[in-house]
Amino acid sequence: MAEVVLSGAIRSNLLSMQNTAKLLDETQHRMSTGLKVNSAVDDPTAFFQARSLNTRAGDLNNLLDSMQQAVNTIKAADEGLTAIQKLVENAKAVANRALETPIVASKSEGPRQAVTDETQTAVAAFSGLASTDSMSIQLEGMSAYSVAVGDKTISALVDEINGLSGVSARITTERSIMIEADDGRTLTIGGSAAATLDVAGTFTNGTNRDKFEADYNELRIQIDQLAGDANYQGVNLLGGDDLVINFNETQTSQITIRGVNMKVDEDLAMSEIDDRYFEDDANLRATIAEIDAATRTLRSQASTLGSNLGVVEIRQDFTDKLVNTLEGGAADLTLADTNEEGANLLALQTRQQLASVSLSLAGQAEQNVLRLF
Template sequence: MAEVVLSGAIRSNLLSIQNTARLLDDTQLRLSTGLKVNSAVDDPTAFFQARSLNTRAGDLNRLVDSLQQSINTIQTADEGITSLQKLVESAKALANRALETPIVASSSEGPRQVVTDPSVAATAFNTAIASTDVLTVQVGGGSVRSVTVGSKTVGELVSAINGLTGVSAEITNERSLKIEGDSGRALVISSSTGSVAQDLGLAGSFTNGTNRDKFESDYNELRLQIDQLAGDANYQGVNLLRGDDLTINFNESQTSQITIRGVDFTVDGDLRLPEITARSWENEVNLRNTVRDLDAASRTLRTQASTFGSNLGVVEIRQGFTDQLINTLEGGAADLTLADTNEEGANLLALQTRQQLGSVALSIASQSEQSVLSLF
């Protein structure tokens, strides 16, 4: 089929209308997307620069999420230290109460106004007592100690009882025999041979003393709670109070970072709070050593809290910086690609007017060819 031949005037107007339609399409696209650079065809340099900036901004956005999780980990450790400090203070208060609680011996006292002469033989003091009789003493469920009466006088019998570890005996001002279990625990006085304990009026089990056993067991329970709390200060598998380290990256290439060193805040770790063995607090030196250990643990906790606080400040500063950097990158990308809606609106109006004028011009150009019809 032969090509249609158009006159120069018509072809010129047609091309102008086609160009105007193309520009109109471009302007409408910019208005609908808000971008003046929608693809590499529009402006290769601006398009790829904007893509690079947006890509880095996206990487940093993901990094900010990671920074927030790291902040939560540090805050968990800091809150754990605060709670550990309270437990240590409770343990110290308990130890101080134990210090203020004197040990009162459990005791058994025989009849009064009966011991008039300590030099009298025990067998003569009470004729029911035989020289083969054996007096036994037990304190706090410990080993049973014994004293054989033999040829001892009343005073010698008292001295022999005093020779037993943890037991005291005396002739009181009321002229009675008195035996005490020094630790304040249950005192059991009996006879393994004969009935000397009954004959002296001392036999039986006596719990009228005061000891520090309950303080010791409560303290050891607090030690257990300290270990359990330190173990629970865990955030997403990282526990800074049980020796885990935390490495935090500050940029997308992982060349800027900080490593927060974990600590072992257990009683057998950095806190150094040994278990209190049974009857250890009978000795006030041991009790004061416990108070000293608690003071040292408290100082250790405060020092580490300060360290974690400094680390937290650094991470929060870097998080704020990263947020600002993301805004800058996204703003830079927008500067390269965003369209000016006011300008594009004016362009749209101008192009629509041009399109209408082009149609009118094309109509005028075609009139000269239409005049030939008048010949027929």
């Protein structure tokens, strides 16, 4: 088909309308997307610069998530230290109460005014007592002692009992025989001689510190369990785990928070209490000194964690602002000015209307030829 021949005026107006339509499409696309650079075709330099800025902003956003998780890990450890400190304070209170609790011997006392002469034999002093009679004396948790009674003087009997470990005997001012368990634990006296002397039985009338020892050791267990539970997403700064926090996308800027082992047999150094350990006041004071040292360790670690947390939060705030700066820079390169694009759209629509009128006028020149026929 032969090409349609257009006059110069019509062709000029047609090209103008086509250019205007193309500009209208571009302007409408910018307004609909909000971007003046939608692809590398629009502006290669701005497009790839913006992509680089947005990529880094995305990487830093991911780091912000990691930093927040690190903050939570540090806070979990700090909360664990606070709770452990309370348990340590309870342990000190237990030790102080033990120190303030005097040990009172458990005792058995025979009839008063029964001993008139300590140089007499027991057989002579107490009717019904045979020379072969004996008594057994047992302290709680220990083997029983056997003491022959009948053929000894009362003074010798008292001396022999005093020679036993943890047991005392004496003649009171009321002239009675007194047998005591020095540690305040249960005293059990039996045998034919004990019955005759009227000192037989089981006696729990003393005071000891066993309960404080048990309470203290239980608190040690609770401290260890709490330290083991102070983890966040598998990282326990109180259980010896280290925490590495990256501050940039290339991992060249970071901080390593060293874990500690807040167990009673590790960094806290709070020794387990053996049976009868609290009977000696010097031992109790040594235990209190260990507790004070553990408290200083906890406070030092809390200070270290607080300092590290401050650093992480500062970097977190900086990174958040840097992300905004990067995204803002990318936006400056690619975002469209809606006011400007709106003015362009209005101007192009007016130009399109004028081009239509101009094309109509150009066509009238050829229509005048028809009037010749």
